[in-house]
Amino acid sequence: DAKTTQPPSMDCAEGRAANLPCNHSTISGNEYVYWYRQIHSQGPQYIIHGLKNNETNEMASLIITEDRKSSTLILPHATLRDTAVYYCRRYYGNNRLAFGKGNQVVVIP
Amino acid sequence: NAGVTQTPKFQVLKTGQSMTLQCAQDMNHNSMYWYRQDPGMGLRLIYYSASEGTTDKGEVPNGYNVSRLNKREFSLRLESAAPSQTSVYFCASSGPERTGIALKGNTIYFGEGSWLTVV
Numbered sequence: 001d002a003k004t005t006q007p008p009s010m011d012c013a014e015g016r017a018a019n020l021p022c023n024h025s026t027i028s029g030n031e032y033v034y035w036y037r038q039i040h041s042q043g044p045q046y047i048i049h050g051l052k053n054n055e056t057n058e059m060a061s062l063i064i065t066e067d068r069k070s071s072t073l074i075l076p077h078a079t080l081r082d083t084a085v086y087y088c089r090r091y092y093g094n095n096r097l098a099f100g101k102g103n104q105v106v107v108i109p
Numbered sequence: 110n111a112g113v114t115q116t117p118k119f120q121v122l123k124t125g126q127s128m129t130l131q132c133a134q135d136m137n138h139n140s141m142y143w144y145r146q147d148p149g150m151g152l153r154l155i156y157y158s159a160s161e162g163t164t165d166k167g168e169v170p171n172g173y174n175v176s177r178l179n180k181r182e183f184s185l186r187l188e189s190a191a192p193s194q195t196s197v198y199f200c201a202s203s204g205p206e207r208t209g210i211a212l213k214g215n216t217i218y219f220g221e222g223s224w225l226t227v228v
Contacts, residue, residue: 034216043113043199043219044152087152091215094159095140095203098168099152 003027003097004088009104018075020103022088025069031092033064035073037084038102044087047073078107111135115200115220122190122227130185130223132200140203141183142167142217143175145196152199158183190227198223 005023012018024033034049048055048062050071055062061074075082085102115132122128134141143155144167154167158177172194174186183202187194200220 032215036217041222043201043221044217046216046218049216095142095215095217096154096157096165096167098154099144101149101151 003090004100006086006088006100006103008101009106011106011108012075012078014080014107014109015077018078018082018105018107020073020075020086020088020105021070022073023070024088024090027068027090028092029068031090033062033068033071034089034091035060035062036087036089036099037082038087039081039084044099047086049091080107080109083107113200113202113218113220115198115223117223118221119224120226122187122225124191124227126190126227127186127188128190128225129187130198130200130225131182132184132220133182134200134202134218135181136202136204136218137180138202138204138218139180140215141177142201142203143173143183143185144199144201145169146199146222147196155185155198187225190225192227194225195227196225198225 032049035047036044038044050062064071085104087102113134139160142157144152146152153169156175158164161180164175176184201217203215203217
């Protein structure tokens with residue numbers, strides 16, 4: 001039970017912003033939202049995480065709703081190399097929660 | 110700083126053979142994990158270790174044993190391999206990260222994967 005809900009797949013256009021949604025309606029106040037991605041045949045890679053405030057780093061931006069029940073990962077200018085499975089996870093206290101099946105994102109030229 | 114290193118990268122076993130997957134991390138993390146990944150199934154946790162000397166079962170522990178040899182190393186053993194254990198195996202580690210006194214979170218760092226085929 002990953003305790004988050006993501007669409008199974010989505011396409012996005014190269015060069016455009018990709019907005020990846022995640023629902024975590026039962027999240028508690030101290031739980032972080034983490035995003036990872038897995039490019040084919042590689043180990044998953046950390047992207048970004050947040051608690052309440054929006055976050056941005058060199059890879060992506062994370063927008064968390066005010067009620068914290070959902071979040072959106074934004075890849076500002078999607079490239080073909082962003083094609084991957086994206087995982088949204090919750091963390092507080094331990095990392096034993098399942099990863100789930102993630103969102104297969106395909107960037108189309 | 111190599112991160113998480115796992116060996117071997119590829120292995121073919123015959124049914125009934127045994128083998129050990131090795132994993133080491135150099136980030137001084139307390140927690141370590143073994144996952145398997147099968148097509149359409151996502152990442153499933155086999156075993157984890159919250160600290161040196163402790164191990165606990167994850168979602169799919171049957172057919173596997175683990176050893177947390179020290180803080181750096183966490184091995185996964187298949188005592189009698191079965192075709193159902195054909196999979197990609199990922200080792201991972203995590204540790205609390207802080208900015209000053211503030212707890213930032215707990216990022217998981219993964220190895221590159223071990224492709225195991227049991228025939």
